[in-house]
Amino acid sequence: MDVFPDFEGLAGIGDLREVVGALLMFALVIAVLMLIVSAIIWAVSSSTGNYAAASKGRIGVLVSLGGAVLAGAGVAWMNWLIGVGQQL
Numbered sequence: 001m002d003v004f005p006d007f008e009g010l011a012g013i014g015d016l017r018e019v020v021g022a023l024l025m026f027a028l029v030i031a032v033l034m035l036i037v038s039a040i041i042w043a044v045s046s047s048t049g050n051y052a053a054a055s056k057g058r059i060g061v062l063v064s065l066g067g068a069v070l071a072g073a074g075v076a077w078m079n080w081l082i083g084v085g086q087q088l
Helices: 013-048 051-087
Strands: none
Touching: 013 051
16 A cells, blocks of 8 residues: 655645745755854853853854754755665
């Protein structure tokens, strides 16, 4: 029995894919920009001895890396789930 999700069964599914793709692109661009800004803040704050701001910069770097990983891995995870679902 070959059961799989019918992505063409809904009207406007192509538009939904375009919107999700655009949102993913914005999420990745914002995560990279946040990573750059946070890394600069972390470096400048560490060199000037402002440890509170350095801590905030480090947290910003870690959060932006996590956001980029989650946004990028979301597509791979969804494709893997669809592949597993087709094998069941």
